[in-house]
Amino acid sequence: MAKWTPKHEAPEPLEGPVVATITGGTILWFVLFLVQIPFYGWFDDRDLMWWVWTCLAGGGLGLIGIWYVRRRDVAIKRAKAAEAAEPGSSPAASD
Template structure:
């Protein structure tokens, strides 16, 4: 078992433009939904109507994701500001 024990610390998580990424993905899901909507009859005839509804579900879940990551970013910023104000100068 010692062979599988990590010998180094885990790297710091990568932070990037999380909110912009989630918003972009959500917009893409909704655009795909709207682009497929005029062809719903064809999708339904060929047994692929679930493609249309998958895009709508992706957009809806993306809205939940936007809400979540905006709250997460706000909490990180609040914590950073609170942490700086708690530092005691000698």
């Protein structure tokens, strides 16, 4: 097992437009759900109803994700503002 132990430190996580990405994905799941509604009978006849409910579940979980990433974004901004407001702190001191 020791040969699989990483020998280097993990890289910093990539930050991007997380809120926009999760919101776009949630909208996509709901659109896919709405597109499948007219074909409800077709899915039911072929025992493929899980497709419809998966899209609805994806949209519902996406709403939770939007709530989560928005709060995370606010917390990150609050922490950066508090760090910048500390007297005597400099960006070089945190390295």
